[in-house]
Amino acid sequence: EAGVTQFPSHSVIEKGQTVTLRCDPISGHDNLYWYRRVMGKEIKFLLHFVKESKQDESGMPNNRFLAERTGGTYSTLKVQPAELEDSGVYFCASSQDPGGGEQYFGPGTRLTVT
Amino acid sequence: AQSVAQPEDQVNVAEGNPLTVKCTYSVSGNPYLFWYVQYPNRGLQFLLKYITGDNLVKGSYGFEAEFNKSQTSFHLKKPSALVSDSALYFCAVRDWGTGFQKLVFGTGTRLLVSP
Numbered sequence: 745e746a747g748v749t750q751f752p753s754h755s756v757i758e759k760g761q762t763v764t765l766r767c768d769p770i771s772g773h774d775n776l777y778w779y780r781r782v783m784g785k786e787i788k789f790l791l792h793f794v795k796e797s798k799q800d801e802s803g804m805p806n807n808r809f810l811a812e813r814t815g816g817t818y819s820t821l822k823v824q825p826a827e828l829e830d831s832g833v834y835f836c837a838s839s840q841d842p843g844g845g846e847q848y849f850g851p852g853t854r855l856t857v858t
Numbered sequence: 859a860q861s862v863a864q865p866e867d868q869v870n871v872a873e874g875n876p877l878t879v880k881c882t883y884s885v886s887g888n889p890y891l892f893w894y895v896q897y898p899n900r901g902l903q904f905l906l907k908y909i910t911g912d913n914l915v916k917g918s919y920g921f922e923a924e925f926n927k928s929q930t931s932f933h934l935k936k937p938s939a940l941v942s943d944s945a946l947y948f949c950a951v952r953d954w955g956t957g958f959q960k961l962v963f964g965t966g967t968r969l970l971v972s973p
Contacts, residue, residue, distance in 0.1 A: 748901070775959065787902075787948060787963040800960060835902065839959070846892060847961060849902035 746770065748850035750836050756856045762824040765853045767836030769818070775799075775839040776819050777847060778811060782832040790834075793819060826857045860885045860953045864964035871939045872972050879934040879967045881949030890952035891932045892961065893923055897945045905947075908932060919943070939971045 749768045757763050769776045778790040790809070791801040795816035804811070808827070813819040823830050833854050837847040861884045871877045883889055893905040906917025913925045923934045934947060946968050950961040 750901075777960065779961075779963075784965070786965045787950075787961075789953075789960040789962070792960055803960070837902075846904040846907055848904065849894070851899070851901040 748836055748838055748848055750834075750850040750853050752853060753851065754854045754856075756858065757826055758858055759828055760825045762822065763826055763855060765821045765823075765834055765836075765855070767819045767821070767850060769836070769838030770840075770848055773838035773840050773848075774816070775847075776813060777837040777839075778819070778821055779835040779837065780832050781835065781852075782829075787835065790821075823855070826855075828857050831855055831857045860889075860951045860962045862891075862949045862951050862962060862964040864947075864949055864967045866967050867965075868968045868970065870970050870972065873941050874938050877936050877939040877943070877969065877971070879947050879949075879969060881932045881934065881964060883930050883932060883949075883951050885951055889925075889932075891923075891925065892950040892952075893917065893921070893932075893934050894948045894950060895945050896948065896966075902948065905934070939969075941971050941973055944969055944971045 751766045774795050776793040779787050781787045789803040792799045793813045796813050810822045833852040835849050835852045837849045839845050839847045863882045891908045894902040896902050905921050906915050908915045908925045916922045921936050946966050948966045949964045953960045953962045
């Protein structure tokens with residue numbers, strides 16, 4: 745069974761540019777999550793999809809971030825325009841069990857905004 | 859709101875010795891607790907979880923964790939450390955707030971096992 749995949753693994757962009765991150769969850773997992781870890785700090789929740797619907801987007805920092813999950817399969821996270829403080833590692837996770845089940849994480853996308 | 863604390867940025871232990879990585883939590887209601895590990899250039903890997911039942915939870919790679927309700931702790935342990943255990947370890951708790959399913963993570967503890 746393939747795990748959660750993310751693309752790209754690294755992205756370096758200039759302030760003001762746009763970047764789109766992609767996440768492919770484990771097949772059959774309806775729940776998809778985005779998290780972010782800023783250098784040296786805790787991993788913070790961004791948002792949660794159930795199929796194509798946003799269940800919880802309370803962690804999205806501002807309206808420069810836009811997440812989509814068209815068709816309930818893969819998801820994209822767009823940052824437009826990027827700011828320096830957006831640098832960090834963006835993790836995607838998926839799960840099947842909405843209750844006490846664990847979330848399976850992808851390798852992350854390291855975003856550097858210069 | 860739920861939170862977890864990992865008081866140690868780094869833990870150093872010699873190979874073959876027991877290891878402990880500390881985690882304390884603050885929740886309203888019953889805690890769902892998790893440990894994840896991140897190896898270099900890899901994603902987070904699930905190690906173990908506590909939902910209900912026995913306070914001693916066994917997980918992957920020989921790790922175990924002890925849930926202590928009175929001390930609100932969920933320390934990760936291993937009887938005999940391996941060099942290959944060197945990695946970044948995260949404790950997490952399920953947030954029962956509006957999101958229901960989101961995980962709240964600690965800041966992580968780097969474990970270094972020396973030969």
